[in-house]
Amino acid sequence: MKILCAYLFRHRKLLVLLAGCLAVCSTVFSLYGLPLESVGYAFALCLALGIALFVPSCFQFLRRHRELKGLLVQIREKALPLPPPRGLLEEDYQALLRALASERAALALETRNRVQDMTDYYTLWAHQIKTPIAAMGLLLQEEPRPELEGELLKIEQYVEMVLGYLRLGSDSTDYVFRSCDLDALLRQSVRKYARLFILKKISLDFQETGKTVLSDGKWLSFVIEQLLSNAVKYTPEGGRVRIYGDGETLVIADSGIGIQPEDLPRVFEKGFTGFNGREDKKSTGIGLYLCRQVLDRLNHDISISSRPGQGTLVRLDLSRRRRGVE
Numbered sequence: 001m002k003i004l005c006a007y008l009f010r011h012r013k014l015l016v017l018l019a020g021c022l023a024v025c026s027t028v029f030s031l032y033g034l035p036l037e038s039v040g041y042a043f044a045l046c047l048a049l050g051i052a053l054f055v056p057s058c059f060q061f062l063r064r065h066r067e068l069k070g071l072l073v074q075i076r077e078k079a080l081p082l083p084p085p086r087g088l089l090e091e092d093y094q095a096l097l098r099a100l101a102s103e104r105a106a107l108a109l110e111t112r113n114r115v116q117d118m119t120d121y122y123t124l125w126a127h128q129i130k131t132p133i134a135a136m137g138l139l140l141q142e143e144p145r146p147e148l149e150g151e152l153l154k155i156e157q158y159v160e161m162v163l164g165y166l167r168l169g170s171d172s173t174d175y176v177f178r179s180c181d182l183d184a185l186l187r188q189s190v191r192k193y194a195r196l197f198i199l200k201k202i203s204l205d206f207q208e209t210g211k212t213v214l215s216d217g218k219w220l221s222f223v224i225e226q227l228l229s230n231a232v233k234y235t236p237e238g239g240r241v242r243i244y245g246d247g248e249t250l251v252i253a254d255s256g257i258g259i260q261p262e263d264l265p266r267v268f269e270k271g272f273t274g275f276n277g278r279e280d281k282k283s284t285g286i287g288l289y290l291c292r293q294v295l296d297r298l299n300h301d302i303s304i305s306s307r308p309g310q311g312t313l314v315r316l317d318l319s320r321r322r323r324g325v326e
Helices: 002-010 012-031 036-074 088-128 130-142 146-168 182-192 194-199 217-233 274-280 287-298
Strands: 178-181 203-206 212-215 240-246 249-254 301-307 311-317
Touching: 002 012, 002 036, 012 036, 088 130, 088 146, 130 146, 146 194, 146 217, 146 287, 178 182, 178 217, 182 194, 182 203, 182 217, 182 240, 194 217, 212 217, 217 240, 217 249, 217 287, 217 311, 287 301
Parallel strands: 203 240
Antiparallel strands: 178 212, 240 249, 249 311, 301 311
């Protein structure tokens, strides 16, 4: 029915012209007082002729419509297999489509090259910056300065975040799934951030889970470290961070400043900083976004519940997929 209406609308001017001709003929016939039978016979012949012309044309319209719909599946091809043009205007339209397709392909290639160049540059930068970071670490071992050590740890974290972001968008990223000792991964992450816990006098309640999970240990550690970093960052001095297992779920809870209710549904969006990020002026809005992206690829899940001024609780479901923000 929709296609029939479209066909009639396409030929609306012709239909109006035919209706006008029939009206004129009817008026002339009535003025000359011709018999009704002769008038009806003429109308029947005209109707039969119209059906004979319009029905095949309607089927051609339908076939053309299906051909064009089929081209949508092949829209990403460099050269569209367009049907033979029927008339000068169709030739012009097809020439325009080919020119647009060629321009689009050129722009896509240019964009890919730019993105690849940028990715190569930042990957090289991230690896090169590790050398001065390691050198500063050695210097601080000879002359310990806790505040500088804490800031250096933050720099290392940001570099790892850059590398994680680049690897995540790479087609060559490979995941190695094996049985991982969850407690060993947690202890490794806690040791890495121990200096920040000490500097801010944040107490840590770590209860071993005794769990073994099927995952990629490197990427799961990346997520845990991001969550621990957020917990330390947004927990005031003298606060508390808890790590424990709840069935098949890993829980990381803090007594920090919490998240505003209106911000909770958007915390996993790329670049979203929310109220806390605007107050802190240092949030990138990338950490939780990367966590969600990594966990999606690991077939794990993450959910967050929080109350302003009371802290934040993060749940990592390492066995099933249930997404949600409370």
